[in-house]
Amino acid sequence: MAAGKVTESRILIVGLGLIGGSLAAALRAAGYGADGEGEILACDPDEREIERGIEMGLIDRGGTRLAPLVEDAGLVVLAVPVLAMESVMTELAEALPQAASDVVITDVGSTKAAIRDAAVGVFGGLPANLVLGHPIAGSEKSGVAAANPELYVRHKVILTPTVDTDPVAVARVQALWAACGAEVLEMTVERHDQVLARTSHLPHLLAFSLVDTLARQDERLEIFRYAAGGFRDFTRIAGSDPVMWRDIFLANREAVLASLDDFEAGVARLRRAVAHGDGDDLLATFDRASHARHYFESLLNQTSYQAEYQMQQQGKLTFRASPGGRVAGRIRVPGDKSISHRSIMLGALAEGITEITGFLEGEDSLATLQAFREMGVAIEGPHQGRVTVHSVGLHGLKAPSGPLYVGNAGTAMRLFAGLLAGQAFDTELTGDASLTKRPMGRVADPLRLMGAEIDTAEGGRPPLHLHGGKALRGITYDMPMASAQVKSCLLLAGLYAEGETRVREPAPTRDHTERMLQGFGYEVQRQGDTCWLRGGGRLTAAPIDVPADISSAAFFLVAAAITPGADLVLEHVGINPTRIGVINILQQMGADLRLENEREVGGEPVGDLHVRYAPLRGIDIPVDQVPLAIDEFPALFVAAANATGTTRLREAAELRVKESDRLQAMADGLAALGVDNRLHPDGIDIVGSGRSEGASYAGGRIDSLGDHRIAMAFVVASLRASEAIVIDDCANVATSFPGFVELANKVGLSVSQGSEEEA
Template identity: 65%
Template sequence: MSVKIDYVVAPGGALRGRARVPGDKSISHRAIMLGSIAEGVTRIRGFLEAEDALATLAAFRRMGVAVEGPDSGRLTIYGVGMHGLKAPSEPLDLGNSGTSMRLLCGLLAGQPFDSVLIGDASLSRRPMRRVTEPLKQMGAKIETTPEGTAPIRIFGGRKLTGIHYQMPVASAQVKSALLLAGLYAEGETCVVEPAPTRDHTERMLLGFGYPVRREGKRVCLQGGGKLQGCDLDVPADISSAAFFLVGASIAPGSEVLLEHVGINPTRTGVLEILRLMGAKIEVLDPRSIGGEPVADLKVSYAPLQGIRIPEALVPLAIDEFPVLFVAAACAEGETVLTGAGELRVKESDRIQVMADGLKALGIDARPTPDGMVIRGGQLKGGRVHSHGDHRIAMAFAIAALRAQGPIEIEDCANVATSFPGFAELAGRLGLALEAVRRG
């Protein structure tokens, strides 16, 4: 029987000190994938040793890629080239990682062998047609369940042809999957985004020496090239830093310095939204590491005001909304989010699950089809369920800083998918969190 982990977080306190949160999850996934199909050796520092990224790593090992590590965030990948992957002898189990599954659909569509992608119960409920349908337009043969979910069967040996694809919904995962398939396609593959999404794939392809053309909302590449191994330094993940950005903003007496955080402009929506709410965040020593912008972020307590969140910022903060909802619960007045229907198909229905949890803690939180209306108020203690969603669990842990009583959070084992050591790091900064093992 698997061990269940619950969090019990005592109320009040402040966050103080300095910390470097784990490496960026999105960049860690892509570093493994591109390093594996590059020629030569790729050396990675700052790799995220969490379950999601390790699932990607295990998949490429099962396809014949030799990898040393990870050891303290260091990884050495011996690339096999564009056509050197071998057929896996069994289905590739990607655990809870939607990024792994969607991006691998694109990369494996161009291989000469068949493959099957599976995941845990949560991942097996997530929609995959948004990736599989445009891949079919390129000539891929892919089968899902009748509901459009995993398991996904990808048939090899198909000739892919580049397409010009207008994405109906902004999604970095769909864009990346199509670009990875485009590496193996004849002709040019172009993806047009309705709104900007994270551009780590494009930046990293350039870092591996593969030409990518960007023209406004359009990203294009030509198939048939090759990648060259390189050295990568993965910045700290802004999605993980977001919990402490919010925590220090809502807890009087707080001051935290978060080191070496990736501030890619397609990911900084959380900074802009918090600043619109009145947060005091300073960007210190901005620099570029391996083509990715990085800085230290200093955040101090400041009274927050409710706002109407600009829809243009939604795709730039899509993973940070669980903890942004906590900021809204602690703000003066009303916060309104629209244009975020994507949150309903994440690891959980993050709109409904956060609304239910905030209500259980005494906050007026009204879910809408594509967002939420939250009236700031006094958080009470209580018991909430994370539904196995790592970001929900961490968001409610941070909420305890402003609660009147303890907050108990059920089902927190999945925090390890993105933020190993969260409980210890949060405790070091001043959050009174106890992880309780059950079962």
């Protein structure tokens, strides 16, 4: 803990109950006052609490009167009940003129507007040295005897300074709580009270009400005797201090009532569903709540639900890939991410029940699934790749209660933009730090031509604000660059548009959207480089079997292609003609790669890919293959580094606006390993080692820039490195390829993962 940052000579805690006592205990545990230079004072109306605090070693001295203690204090913490704040502040205001001029005042109250208003009434305005705060921590126990030095460790403390609050005062309060091991955040007073009303005050109110209701039943003894753990867990908080919670509910009355109104509306919906036997409505609510609870828990534990939060407590996730190894066996990589996204989107808009198998349970796909739950779609699963979507039809989506978070999924955001542009309600689309840097003007601009109203952040970047209720009209759009995401976005918007929506692409791009629309019975036509559809139709639910993702398979294709003695089969891989650029390019480089067991599943061609080691040669990558392999180039660059001669890529500027600038990231990473390369605005030249055995380049440390494909490409590169390759910032691998490390080790690579400090 950062005890050294607390420079106050004396800290006065007013109110030596659980919160105030635990603050004193935490400061003591952090070493405050150990050198005799820092002193903790306390004021409490109960003299016995002061005596107990001194006996426990938590405070140095104290008393029941505030004025004598304020004179010696540099920082005053008001840890009294909310409704007692005004009287304490009045006493404090009378004592302050005799105190040091730089005294800082803060509080721990859980309702900030009431305390702010009390301060304004007492002081005639909000003092610049008053920093309102609230530690999100507590216990059912009370009194200084229950003081816990760990109470604030890894808990949040919310400060609510105004524009007039002294920044030095804020910094001193931040240092106080940081010394106790807390995470210090800031928000406005109004936002704090709204959030706490929903997440803390309302649950306590409901727990008190439920226990009181049951306790007044004639059969209450039987009810409580057989109550299960769930009842005990939910009602535990009803054992909290009744007086304190009475004060909180009264002080935060308006926000609590607003939260209670929302809750009562939700209960009323459930009551109607039960009364009418509406199983789909019940399932939609329960499933949405269940997965929201898992998401909430992942935020608390910093575990992986969205890549944004998949951070180890000690640092970012790092891979360590050791050189050597062999590549052999038969494996099936996870389901195709592009098709998984679309299966949920179109499945939700169809009429009937859509059964999906092979669904990719990665972070991006789960974000799409959760977004549709938030728009009222009942979804069962995923369970081992199986998902059941209780479809609502083209016009059955409901307004979400807040922004839709799509994590790191650029595909989801761009496709959602088209789908939501035609809805009757407003929507905000947001994502993680990486996604908010990616351009969205390429979809926003043509959607505006169709009549959509869309606001973006500076530079056309997320978040996107889509204003509903706009009449869309079909357009003919010539895409300036080949992009399946843009094409799909406009086709989805075209479902809601009057007339025809036509999209011409300058080069072939993946056609999963067109194939799936036709699979759901919606007519899509194509002639040459143009595809089109007419709005106003309907989709009918149909089963979807998601093939294995060729983008994920690409890493293992390259692993086998560069490793002497390799013999690997990748099963049930999607080989859509618009996606097989990686196969075509590897074969042109001389890879021993064959397609076996070719067939069609749900309108998508699939097959097994059998690859053995063979020496590779550098080539000039055909321009017509670039759009067909755009996501696979990080892996292909590793193949080029092991080939004989130079591999040249051009007309691939699209790589600069992926999760990272993949041209720059791969050029930097290859250079770190000693691979000669030259970067161009729209491509790269890579000079391969040409070695048929042994190491092709050195080891080293790589920054993946949070880009999952960069991270996985350099794991594959380790097979021919002379020393280990350490890859930083790898948490986002879960967004596209859950289980990558386990599968890589299964086929013969040597990969471990940990924090940056452990690597």
